[in-house]
Amino acid sequence: MQPQRLGPRAEMGPICLGCSHRRPYPPIRNPIKLYKETFYFHFKNLPYAKGRKNTFLCFEVNGKGCDLPVSLRQGVFKKEGRIHAELCFLYWLHDRILKVLSPGELKVTWYMSWSPCNRCAEQVAGFLATHHNLSLAIFSSRFYYKGDPSHQQMLCRLVQEGARMAAMDLPEFKKCWDKFAYNDGQPFTPWERLYKNFRFQDSKLQEILRPCCILGPSSYPPTPSDVCLITCLPETRFSVECSQMGWLGEEVFYLQFNNSHRVQPVQPYLCYQLEPSNGQEPHKGCLLNKKGKQHAEILFLDKMRSMELSQATITCYLTWSPCPNCAWQLAAFKKDHPDIILRIYASRLYFYWRTAFQKGLCSLWQSGIQVDVMDLPQFTDCWRNFVNPRRPFRPWNGLEKNSWRLQRRLRRIKESWGLQDLVNN
Known part of the structure; x- marks a missing residue:
C-alpha cells in the first residue's frame, strides 16, 4: 500500500477512516445482490423521489498490480445503523483490502441510488486525499439535496480530490441490473421517462x-461569481470519458445556441478549441459572461494572451456575434498574432442592423479573422466537442433555414461595406 500522506485539503476529514476510528465499530456486511423490487424502487431516477430514505451503493473494485479475489471485486452496501453506505464501504475497503493485500493502484466504481450527503462526501474526499493509489468514479441515480449550497460544495470537493461523477444513464442501469440484482435471467426493463429524468439529473449535476471546473482544486470552497470560466483544469483529474458530461448540458446547448428567429433570453457563451502547431493535444474551454461584467470574448483574449501563443488554429463558437468593442479587441489580437488562425462562428447576429455593430464585424474581416454563421456542420462539431460526444446531435426544426437566412444577412453586411472581395481563409 502506498504510504498515507496528508492531502492539500485533508484537514477537513480524518486521515484514514479505518486507522483513525478509535472506537470499535460493528462488522460491515455487504449483501451480494439486490431484490428486483428493491432495485426498481430505490434506483428509479425520479426528479423528486419520496419514501426512499435508504441509500444503496453497488461497487466494483479492480486492482492494478494485484489479483483481487472474486469475492472482493463487487458487492452492495446499504446504511448499517447510523453508518451510511459510503462509510461502510470505506471501512470495508480499509480492513479487507488496504490492510491485508497491500495492493497497487485501485480503480473503484460506485453505482448509487442517492449521491453522497455532505458529511459522507467530506469523509470520502478526505479518504481520497490520503490514498493516492485509489481512483473513484461515482454514478448516481439521483442527487441528494441538489439545491443545498453545502451539498453542492461537498460534491465539488469530491471532484477536486479526484473523484469522477456522473448521472446514471441507461447503460449504467443495465449494468447494475445485470451485476447487482437477482434478475432471474430477465433483461432490464427501463421505466417510463428514464431518459428524460437522466437529462434532468445530468443538467443539475453539471x-x-x-464551480469546481472553474476554480480548480486550490480554490475550495467555491464562491459565487458573476463571470464564469467553464474549463476543466488538469489538476482536477476530471475525466469526461466515464460520464456523459461536457462543458455544456444538452438542455443548455439547445436553449443557448438555438438560432430560431424568436428565442428566450440567451446568455453570451463562447466555446473555443485551440489546436497548437507543435502537435500537442487540443485545448478546449467554454466561457460566459453576465450583465455588467467582462464579455466572454475579453475573457477569451485574456486566456489566449496568458498562453503566449505563436502559431495555432483556434475555432470559436458563439451564441451571439461580438459587440463592437469585443470585435475591435479581437481584431487587434489578430494583428498582434498574424500566425494564429482564428475562426469565429456565431449562432445569431447581435444587433446586426446597427452601424457600430456592422463596423465591428468589418474590423474582424479586415484583420483576417474568419467570421461566419453556424450551420449544421458547426452545430454538430460544437455538440461533439462541448456537449456530448457519445450521443448524436439532433437538429431542431428550421435550423438550416435559419442559418441560411442569417448567412444571407451577414453577406449583405459585407457587401454593403465593400468587403465582398475578402475571402475567408
Missing part, C-alpha cells in the same frame, strides 16, 4: 460541478 450546474453543481461547474
Whole structure:
C-alpha cells in the first residue's frame, strides 16, 4: 500500500477512516445482490423521489498490480445503523483490502441510488486525499439535496480530490441490473421517462460541478461569481470519458445556441478549441459572461494572451456575434498574432442592423479573422466537442433555414461595406 500522506485539503476529514476510528465499530456486511423490487424502487431516477430514505451503493473494485479475489471485486452496501453506505464501504475497503493485500493502484466504481450527503462526501474526499493509489468514479441515480449550497460544495470537493461523477444513464442501469440484482435471467426493463429524468439529473449535476471546473482544486470552497470560466483544469483529474458530461448540458446547448428567429433570453457563451502547431493535444474551454461584467470574448483574449501563443488554429463558437468593442479587441489580437488562425462562428447576429455593430464585424474581416454563421456542420462539431460526444446531435426544426437566412444577412453586411472581395481563409 502506498504510504498515507496528508492531502492539500485533508484537514477537513480524518486521515484514514479505518486507522483513525478509535472506537470499535460493528462488522460491515455487504449483501451480494439486490431484490428486483428493491432495485426498481430505490434506483428509479425520479426528479423528486419520496419514501426512499435508504441509500444503496453497488461497487466494483479492480486492482492494478494485484489479483483481487472474486469475492472482493463487487458487492452492495446499504446504511448499517447510523453508518451510511459510503462509510461502510470505506471501512470495508480499509480492513479487507488496504490492510491485508497491500495492493497497487485501485480503480473503484460506485453505482448509487442517492449521491453522497455532505458529511459522507467530506469523509470520502478526505479518504481520497490520503490514498493516492485509489481512483473513484461515482454514478448516481439521483442527487441528494441538489439545491443545498453545502451539498453542492461537498460534491465539488469530491471532484477536486479526484473523484469522477456522473448521472446514471441507461447503460449504467443495465449494468447494475445485470451485476447487482437477482434478475432471474430477465433483461432490464427501463421505466417510463428514464431518459428524460437522466437529462434532468445530468443538467443539475453539471450546474453543481461547474464551480469546481472553474476554480480548480486550490480554490475550495467555491464562491459565487458573476463571470464564469467553464474549463476543466488538469489538476482536477476530471475525466469526461466515464460520464456523459461536457462543458455544456444538452438542455443548455439547445436553449443557448438555438438560432430560431424568436428565442428566450440567451446568455453570451463562447466555446473555443485551440489546436497548437507543435502537435500537442487540443485545448478546449467554454466561457460566459453576465450583465455588467467582462464579455466572454475579453475573457477569451485574456486566456489566449496568458498562453503566449505563436502559431495555432483556434475555432470559436458563439451564441451571439461580438459587440463592437469585443470585435475591435479581437481584431487587434489578430494583428498582434498574424500566425494564429482564428475562426469565429456565431449562432445569431447581435444587433446586426446597427452601424457600430456592422463596423465591428468589418474590423474582424479586415484583420483576417474568419467570421461566419453556424450551420449544421458547426452545430454538430460544437455538440461533439462541448456537449456530448457519445450521443448524436439532433437538429431542431428550421435550423438550416435559419442559418441560411442569417448567412444571407451577414453577406449583405459585407457587401454593403465593400468587403465582398475578402475571402475567408
